[in-house]
Amino acid sequence: MSQVRDGGRDLYPSAMSLDACRALDLLIALGVLIFMAPLMIAIAVAIKVQDGGPVLFGHGRLGRGGRTFRCWKFRSMEIDAEARLAALLARDPVARREWEADHKLRRDPRVTPLGAFLRVTSLDEFPQLFNVLSGEMSLVGPRPIVTAEVGRYGRWFSRYCEVRPGITGLWQVSGRNDVDYRRRVAMDVLYTKTRSPHLYLKVLLATVPAVVSRNGSY
Numbered sequence: 001m002s003q004v005r006d007g008g009r010d011l012y013p014s015a016m017s018l019d020a021c022r023a024l025d026l027l028i029a030l031g032v033l034i035f036m037a038p039l040m041i042a043i044a045v046a047i048k049v050q051d052g053g054p055v056l057f058g059h060g061r062l063g064r065g066g067r068t069f070r071c072w073k074f075r076s077m078e079i080d081a082e083a084r085l086a087a088l089l090a091r092d093p094v095a096r097r098e099w100e101a102d103h104k105l106r107r108d109p110r111v112t113p114l115g116a117f118l119r120v121t122s123l124d125e126f127p128q129l130f131n132v133l134s135g136e137m138s139l140v141g142p143r144p145i146v147t148a149e150v151g152r153y154g155r156w157f158s159r160y161c162e163v164r165p166g167i168t169g170l171w172q173v174s175g176r177n178d179v180d181y182r183r184r185v186a187m188d189v190l191y192t193k194t195r196s197p198h199l200y201l202k203v204l205l206a207t208v209p210a211v212v213s214r215n216g217s218y
Helices: 015-051 081-091 093-102 113-120 128-133 147-160 181-194 197-213
Strands: 056-062 068-074 138-140 166-168
Touching: 015 068, 015 113, 015 128, 015 138, 015 197, 056 147, 068 128, 081 093, 128 166, 138 197, 147 181, 166 197, 181 197
Parallel strands: 138 166
Antiparallel strands: 056 068
16 A cells, blocks of 8 residues: 655555554564563452452453454452442432543542552553454554544544554553543544654653653543
8 A cells, every 4th residue: 555645745654654563563562561471460469369350351442443342451440340330420410521521530439449550550551462462452543442432533433443542642642631532532533644653653652751750640
């Protein structure tokens, strides 16, 4: 696939560029999994000891082409989190408005103390490296969304479907949950239009200070 040009600018990356990003996905994901294996095992044990519940949480998300896949995380919430959320939203209009705005709760009562630590350090995301190896995700791309969020993208949803969702991306390195949803969509569209190995590596490098600073993480 050759690049389409407009006034001297490349609008879509070549197949060679996309293949390079996929090769980096596989190389980096496998390397990180091997290096972080002892820590991941320790986290799994801690979660199991905490309440005896499952170590991993798999949530249905939309991926490339609009296909549904199970996005994996270390479980950071109580075992009956979905039931707790439904009860909270039914009785608390403030929490319901916050959830409807961003599908996030700044002070989510379902999160365990261990889960809060995993979230703020982004350690809960490590199992998604297996999603990367399986080809369902990329290291860099739009954050994977649920079906209820499709309406937020409107006509730009087709752009979201062009690429694999990512563990990190422009949104994550630009403030994460402190960025409103409209800007998040704009960043996702910008990435799909301009993605390249250079941008891929730039976002990866920016992820390290973003995680360390913990800006917008909750």
